Amino acid sequence: MEAFLMTLAVITVGLMAGVYVAFSVIVMPALKQVDAENGATVMQIINRDIVxxxxxxxxxxSSLLSLFLLVVSQQWIxxxxxxxxxxxxxxxxxxxxxxxxxxLEAVTPxxxxxxxxxxxxxxCWWNHCRTVTSAITLIVFAAQ
Known part of the structure; x- marks a missing residue:
């Protein structure tokens, strides 16, 4: 059972890492190139839609799997x-x-x-942190 959950964790953490990488290297750099009005508006739409x-x-x-594995795993890594x-x-x-x-959602003109x-x-700084920590976790999980 733990092996199945680890496999599922690898997949979900990997997908999350991919989303964060995409925002770090594609989405946010693109939004930095447009004016504040359009950049903020697009990000507001993304934030509303993503939930x-x-x-x-x-x-x-991915969070629940990590919490479960934190409790049940015998491996410190x-x-x-x-x-x-x-x-x-x-x-x-x-x-x-x-x-x-x-x-950002609460801004006025x-x-x-x-x-x-x-x-x-x-x-962007905090998203880079999420990207790195998700990628490291993916490597740790995939190595098991």
Whole structure:
């Protein structure tokens, strides 16, 4: 059973890492090239749509699998990978990326430029953290 759950964790964590990589190397660099009005608007749409997409299923499934494996695995390297994922992906998302998304959603026409510039810098930094921690976790899980 644990082997099956580990395989499922490899798949879901790998998909999540891929999403974060895509945002780090494609989506956000593209949004940096457009004006604040359009960049912020597109990101607001992404943020609204992503919560009702398959992304959320993968987000929670990968997190729950990591939590379960953290508890049941006998291998410390797996426990470390799980802890890294839960802190570096789930924790970072909850503490940094989601609040930044909420700030972006609440902008007014007068504050959009200022908020967007700050958002780009901070959100991208934290997304890079999610990318790296998800990739490391994927490597740890895949090696098992």
């Amino acid at each position: 009702s997409s398959v992304f959320m299923f993968l987000f929670w499934l 797996v426990k470390g990978g799980c802890a890294l994922y839960l802190v570096g992906m789930l924790g970072v998302t909850a503490v940094f990326n989601v609040p930044l998304n909420k700030q 007068h504050t959009k430029l200022m908020v967007w510039r700050r958002y780009l810098t901070r959100w």
